[in-house]
Amino acid sequence: MDDVAVYVDQLTEMVVVYGFNLLMAILILIVGWWLIGRFVNVIGRVMAKREVDESLRPFLESIMGIMLKVVLLLSVVSVLGVPTASFLAVLGSAGLAIGLALQGSLSNFAGGVLILTVKPFRKGDFIQAMGVSGTVHIINLLNTVLKTPDNQTIYMPNGQLAGATITNFSVEPTRRLVINFGISYKDDIEKAKDIIRQEAEADPRVLKEPAPSIVVSGLLDNAVNVSMRIWTTKEDYWDVNFALHEQVKQHFDRENITIPFPQRDLHVYQHAFPATRP
Numbered sequence: 444m445d446d447v448a449v450y451v452d453q454l455t456e457m458v459v460v461y462g463f464n465l466l467m468a469i470l471i472l473i474v475g476w477w478l479i480g481r482f483v484n485v486i487g488r489v490m491a492k493r494e495v496d497e498s499l500r501p502f503l504e505s506i507m508g509i510m511l512k513v514v515l516l517l518s519v520v521s522v523l524g525v526p527t528a529s530f531l532a533v534l535g536s537a538g539l540a541i542g543l544a545l546q547g548s549l550s551n552f553a554g555g556v557l558i559l560t561v562k563p564f565r566k567g568d569f570i571q572a573m574g575v576s577g578t579v580h581i582i583n584l585l586n587t588v589l590k591t592p593d594n595q596t597i598y599m600p601n602g603q604l605a606g607a608t609i610t611n612f613s614v615e616p617t618r619r620l621v622i623n624f625g626i627s628y629k630d631d632i633e634k635a636k637d638i639i640r641q642e643a644e645a646d647p648r649v650l651k652e653p654a655p656s657i658v659v660s661g662l663l664d665n666a667v668n669v670s671m672r673i674w675t676t677k678e679d680y681w682d683v684n685f686a687l688h689e690q691v692k693q694h695f696d697r698e699n700i701t702i703p704f705p706q707r708d709l710h711v712y713q714h715a716f717p718a719t720r721p
Contacts, residue, residue, distance in 0.1 A: 468522045475515040483508045554601030555584035568613035572604060617650065618680050620673050622687060625666030627701040632659060632667060635700050639671045642690045648679040666703045 483504050490500050559582060564570050568579050570589070575597055577589030587604055589597040612618065626635045636657045643655040653674050661668035671691075675683045695702060 464523055468519045471522060472515065472519050475518070476512070479508060479511045479515065482511070550602035551585040551600050554603070554605035555582070555586075557605045558582060558587065558601055559584075563609050564611050564613075568611055570612065571610040572607045573599060575599070613677060616676060617674050618677050620671075620675055620680060620684055620687075622671045622684065622691075623660065624669045624671070624691060624695075625663065625702055626669060626695075627703045628667060630667075630700050632669070634698065635669055635695070638694045638698060638700065639669060639691055642687055642694055643671055643673050646683060646687065646690075648675050648683050650674040650676075665705050 486507060487500060487504050490503065495503070558564075564579055566579050566582060570576065570579060575589065575591070577591040577595075577597055579587065580590045580596070581588040584601070586601055587599045589599060591597060624635070624639060626632070636659075640655060640657050643649050643657070649655060650673070655674075656672040658670050658672070659667060660670035671687070673683075673687075692702070694700075
């Protein structure tokens, strides 16, 4: 009977000690889980007020929640009296293995975070990078999707895109348009410049300031190059470009200004050879 009493006392002591630890662990888990949810919601509202990119906010909230929940679970395990060193070793090994397996994806992921944070472009911007150009359709965490003017879809990995040279045509409200017209060496340069200036000033989409500039920009093999340099809004850029090409050409035709095509002068020389003996 004495042995039974000893076992009962030991069991009672274990239930009291470990039962208290179990209740504390459950309480910490419930309260901590609730506090993490509240904290993540507050962080989400703060990021919304500071206009953090909509594509980045859910990801940051998710990562923050996962990290806090991992810390909470380690705390719960520690309260139960289980050594946490082995758990940390397992998590470290798993993290290393996952990182090596997903090296390329992690590079794209880091590039996506960098793009969404630094914001070299936004959705709807027209950009040129990595040899292609198009309108930004979607910015994902792993890739950026462009739509080309002929409605092709291009998927660009964020890892390479974040380190590439990016030209953003949509940042500034205005753009300079340069159109070159070649005229014949026999034509009147001042007359041609005056025609180009008239067409530029007649188009209401061409900005008055900075004023249009018409200059001779080169003496080519077959033509004198006259450049029209004007400013317009980014929305009107291509329409003005196409319209002025057509209008200047038609005006040149009315005024007999020649746009020469490449040509070569061929000279044939005849030499007299002495007659050969039979």
